[in-house]
Amino acid sequence: MRIAWFSPLPPHRSGIAAYSSEILACLTSHDIEAFVDDGSGREAVAGTRPIPGVAVRGAHDFVWRHARQPYDLVVYQLGNDLCHDYMWPYMVRVPGLVVLHDAQLHQARAQGLIRQHREDDFRAEFVYSHPETRREIADLIVAGLGGTLYYLWPMVRIPMEAAKVVAVHTTYLARELAAEFPGRTIRHVHLGVPDSLASTAAAAAEVRRRHGIPDAAVVFGSFGRVTPEKGLTHLLMALAQVAPSVPNVRLLVVGEAPPYYDLLAQARELGIAELVTLTGYVDDAGLPEYLAAVDVCLNLRWPTGRETSAAWIRCLAAGKPTVITDLVHLTDVPSLDLRSMKVSCTEAGVTEPVCVHVELIDEIHMLRLALRRLTEDVGLRASLGGAARRYWAVHATMALMARDYEAALANAATATSPARPANWPAHLTADGTATARSLSAGFGIHDVLERPRITETSFPWGG
Numbered sequence: 001m002r003i004a005w006f007s008p009l010p011p012h013r014s015g016i017a018a019y020s021s022e023i024l025a026c027l028t029s030h031d032i033e034a035f036v037d038d039g040s041g042r043e044a045v046a047g048t049r050p051i052p053g054v055a056v057r058g059a060h061d062f063v064w065r066h067a068r069q070p071y072d073l074v075v076y077q078l079g080n081d082l083c084h085d086y087m088w089p090y091m092v093r094v095p096g097l098v099v100l101h102d103a104q105l106h107q108a109r110a111q112g113l114i115r116q117h118r119e120d121d122f123r124a125e126f127v128y129s130h131p132e133t134r135r136e137i138a139d140l141i142v143a144g145l146g147g148t149l150y151y152l153w154p155m156v157r158i159p160m161e162a163a164k165v166v167a168v169h170t171t172y173l174a175r176e177l178a179a180e181f182p183g184r185t186i187r188h189v190h191l192g193v194p195d196s197l198a199s200t201a202a203a204a205a206e207v208r209r210r211h212g213i214p215d216a217a218v219v220f221g222s223f224g225r226v227t228p229e230k231g232l233t234h235l236l237m238a239l240a241q242v243a244p245s246v247p248n249v250r251l252l253v254v255g256e257a258p259p260y261y262d263l264l265a266q267a268r269e270l271g272i273a274e275l276v277t278l279t280g281y282v283d284d285a286g287l288p289e290y291l292a293a294v295d296v297c298l299n300l301r302w303p304t305g306r307e308t309s310a311a312w313i314r315c316l317a318a319g320k321p322t323v324i325t326d327l328v329h330l331t332d333v334p335s336l337d338l339r340s341m342k343v344s345c346t347e348a349g350v351t352e353p354v355c356v357h358v359e360l361i362d363e364i365h366m367l368r369l370a371l372r373r374l375t376e377d378v379g380l381r382a383s384l385g386g387a388a389r390r391y392w393a394v395h396a397t398m399a400l401m402a403r404d405y406e407a408a409l410a411n412a413a414t415a416t417s418p419a420r421p422a423n424w425p426a427h428l429t430a431d432g433t434a435t436a437r438s439l440s441a442g443f444g445i446h447d448v449l450e451r452p453r454i455t456e457t458s459f460p461w462g463g
């Protein structure tokens with residue numbers, strides 16, 4: 001199958017970029033051309049890390065290449081980040097397989113339109129996506145007062161209607177979207193990651209030495225972009241409360257911090273700066289060594305776009321005990337409540353927990369329990385780590401994801417393109433010639449962009 005694949009790719013520092021490069025390496029039976037954002041120039045394409053068997057091109061080349069030799073399928077890897085903004089014009093005009101990584105696209109879509117001074121286009125999309133909502137809400141977003149309002153109005157209607165097939169990574173989200181958008185084809189594709197158990201004890205010891213972490217410390221690690229949504233502020237508060245009685249606990253935060261969130265300043269205010277290490281960005285090649293260097297992994301998230309965290313699954317693949325937030329789309333994951341030592345899971349008969357969960361309404365208390373218990377109980381850490389590894393082997397390998405992708409690709413390639421809704425916002429269906437038409441009309445001449453009808457009277461001199 002000849003496939004056009006829209007996605008950010010490494011070295012872009014995006015989880016979906018890494019994800020795309022990994023799954024593309026597994027789909028070798030197809031002729032795949034990856035289209036990346038070349039809005040900043042050809043250097044964006046030239047700097048993309050090569051993927052064996054995949055040709056990487058700029059998105060501006062897609063239209064003419066598709067016109068000359070149509071692709072069998074177009075795949076759009078869509079997430080709630082500005083790095084996906086470039087693919088929207090293609091997605092709404094050339095239906096394909098939309099892999100929806102977040103069930104909330106409002107933040108990225110709003111920022112993408114507003115930064116182009118297209119506030120009216122944003123308002124039109126917001127009202128279309130959520131017709132039951134007052135239009136004034138869009139004005140709050142335009143004014144920069146979005147905050148958590150984004151999560152109340154996810155703005156996924158247009159991608160759902162544009163796609164031939166939609167793929168998501170949890171069965172919960174597949175059910176939710178099917179109920180909200182009846183008649184749409186929605187597939188569950190397992191999220192897989194490579195095996196992360198290869199790093200040696202020597203590599204782990206070197207990471208600890210590099211960051212001045214004692215060999216005897218019990219290290220809790222957080223992986224991924226360092227933002228307030230990762231629950232790190234509450235984690236620091238819990239750490240400050242348990243540290244006096246659990247002196248060997250340490251926190252290693254692996255990821256790049258944005259300028260608006262100063263984690264280390266918070267640690268200093270709480271008096272625990274010496275217990276917290278912030279590494280900055282670590283590339284994919286170095287990540288397994290950092291996973292090996294920690295004893296417990298933390299994957300907290302609130303608010304949530306109901307995304308599936310590849311960072312968490314990499315921790316499972318590394319055989320690490322993990323602590324996660326108890327979120328509705330993760331209720332099928334067997335998790336341990338340390339208050340009662342009972343296993344929580346929607347699947348009947350499951351008794352082996354693969355992680356520890358914390359509830360939002362009791363978060364700091366449950367984080368204190370997790371920090372203390374998992375520091376002191378070596379047996380519990382070993383039990384959870386073994387269960388995590390087994391869970392990854394059954395539910396989250398690259399082979400499983402590749403199998404699901406093959407089925408989704410075949411489904412989407414033969415699916416009928418959806419009818420474009422008549423009431424879509426006008427800018428989604430515009431042909432891009434409005435400015436030229438307006439200019440030609442201002443000179444009092446005919447529409448220069450309209451193909452003339454050639455008849456005998458078109459040539460009064462004959463011939």
